[in-house]
Amino acid sequence: AQSVTQPDIHITVSEGASLELRCNYSYGATPYLFWYVQSPGQGLQLLLKYFSGDTLVQGIKGFEAEFKRSQSSFNLRKPSVHWSDAAEYFCAVAPKSGGGNKLTFGTGTQLKVEL
Amino acid sequence: KAGVTQTPRYLIKTRGQQVTLSCSPISGHRSVSWYQQTPGQGLQFLFEYFSETQRNKGNFPGRFSGRQFSNSRSEMNVSTLELGDSALYLCASSLELPGTGYGYTFGSGTRLTVV
Numbered sequence: 179a180q181s182v183t184q185p186d187i188h189i190t191v192s193e194g195a196s197l198e199l200r201c202n203y204s205y206g207a208t209p210y211l212f213w214y215v216q217s218p219g220q221g222l223q224l225l226l227k228y229f230s231g232d233t234l235v236q237g238i239k240g241f242e243a244e245f246k247r248s249q250s251s252f253n254l255r256k257p258s259v260h261w262s263d264a265a266e267y268f269c270a271v272a273p274k275s276g277g278g279n280k281l282t283f284g285t286g287t288q289l290k291v292e293l
Numbered sequence: 294k295a296g297v298t299q300t301p302r303y304l305i306k307t308r309g310q311q312v313t314l315s316c317s318p319i320s321g322h323r324s325v326s327w328y329q330q331t332p333g334q335g336l337q338f339l340f341e342y343f344s345e346t347q348r349n350k351g352n353f354p355g356r357f358s359g360r361q362f363s364n365s366r367s368e369m370n371v372s373t374l375e376l377g378d379s380a381l382y383l384c385a386s387s388l389e390l391p392g393t394g395y396g397y398t399f400g401s402g403t404r405l406t407v408v
Contacts (some may be wrong), residue, residue, distance in 0.1 A: 184382065220401055221383055222386075224399075280338050280341060281326075283335060
């Protein structure tokens with residue numbers, strides 16, 4: 179069965195520091211890959227997505243993610259974190275065929291930004 | 294343009310009651326899915342609809358049901374509520390067909406509390 183692992187439950191970084199959130203997936207074939215962000219009491223906002231092609235994907239709010247097939251990873255990065263980036267981040271996968279648009283989510287990483 | 298609208302935002306129900314949650318997708322979006330978010334289980338897929346047809350269903354008991362109308366609006370119903378049904382219920386809509394993996398736009402959710 180497909181699964182998504184986000185090994186870091188909580189991460190604290192200083193404002194202006196760089197950020198990397200880890201995501202590993204287990205799947206029969208390379209799925210579609212997504213990163214979403216959720217602020218308290220809100221829904222999920224799509225940061226970026228990977229379908230195929232260039233393995234470095236640019237998203238909104240200055241985020242990027244790199245797909246590494248050999249490591250089954252899709253890590254999210256940001257060169258300089260802003261206090262407003264404090265939120266929960268979810269990695270998700272969806273099958274390229276046969277599974278509709280069903281998203282399987284990781285357990286999330288809570289990001290705290292210290293001023 | 295208007296985003297995904299979920300009503301109501303908050304709901305308190307008593308065990309044994311039933312509840313209906315509503316979701317209006319982004320105009321023109323024909324694909325709608327529902328997710329349950331709880332602290333213990335995280336984000337779990339409930340159903341997916343496209344053009345009034347259920348395309349996918351998650352591993353939830355039969356007390357959870359849904360439907361989609363001809364205008365793409367969707368409702369989900371939970372009968373015989375249990376305390377464990379307390380959760381944030383998220384609706385998401387997508388323009389593309391299921392299986393294309395283009396990702397969903399999420400609403401802000403309905404917070405259901407069962408007492």
